[in-house]
Amino acid sequence: MVSVDGQAVVLDQTLFYPRGGGVACDTGTLDTSKVRETTKADDKILHALESPVTLRVGDKVTGNVDWERRHRLMRMHTAGHLLSSIFYSKANCRITGNQIDVDRSRMDFNLESFDRTQIEGYVVEANELIRKDAPVKTYFLGREEALKLPDMVKLAEAAPPEEAQLRIVEIEGVDRQADGGLHVSHLKEIGQIQLLKLENKGKTNRRLYYDLV
Numbered sequence: 711m712v713s714v715d716g717q718a719v720v721l722d723q724t725l726f727y728p729r730g731g732g733v734a735c736d737t738g739t740l741d742t743s744k745v746r747e748t749t750k751a752d753d754k755i756l757h758a759l760e761s762p763v764t765l766r767v768g769d770k771v772t773g774n775v776d777w778e779r780r781h782r783l784m785r786m787h788t789a790g791h792l793l794s795s796i797f798y799s800k801a802n803c804r805i806t807g808n809q810i811d812v813d814r815s816r817m818d819f820n821l822e823s824f825d826r827t828q829i830e831g832y833v834v835e836a837n838e839l840i841r842k843d844a845p846v847k848t849y850f851l852g853r854e855e856a857l858k859l860p861d862m863v864k865l866a867e868a869a870p871p872e873e874a875q876l877r878i879v880e881i882e883g884v885d886r887q888a889d890g891g892l893h894v895s896h897l898k899e900i901g902q903i904q905l906l907k908l909e910n911k912g913k914t915n916r917r918l919y920y921d922l923v
């Protein structure tokens with residue numbers, strides 16, 4: 711353990727993935743202490759514990775990530791990329807926000823019409839692609855090279871990070887995005903996407919909630 715910041719512990723290395731980019735964080739344990747939340751601040755990963763910190767600087771700890779939760783977040787995240795890719799290619803939808811979580815996830819996007827049948831059709835298409843399956847790959851590309859690729863950054867508001875190398879997440883034959891998150895290695899791992907709810911947020915703003923089955 712490197713330092714204690716209130717209820718939060720900082721380690722010299724960790725497998726815990728912090729909350730960020732609209733994706734929920736890992737939880738788990740450090741020795742016997744439950745990790746309630748993992749966040750990032752100034753390049754440090756903060757492990758917020760449920761109980762008061764009794765560890766001291768220099769102590770060795772064993773971390774355990776809740777893998778069931780982690781895997782579900784990975785499946786939800788890749789599903790989000792797949793949906794946004796279809797919405798973009800079919801209707802030029804710009805994704806304006808997302809919240810990837812364990813129980814249900816949310817995607818906000820711009821679409822002129824609010825046509826349930828049309829949107830339901832996109833989810834059906836996503837599920838067909840999952841059934842066909844495709845590998846999901848991650849790799850690094852030079853920034854210049856990456857930004858030459860069409861539609862690399864689909865989030866309407868998000869500028870690409872100011873880094874020389876961009877991490878690319880590619881659903882082979884379907885989608886490529888600059889992204890730092892964790893994903894499954896094959897579409898099939900997602901299962902099936904279930905459309906939970908559609909909301910009309912006025913003007914062209916639409917909101918979609920989904921779950922996985």
Ligand SMILES: [Zn+2]
Pocket residue numbers: 787791889890891
């Ligand atoms: Zn992502």
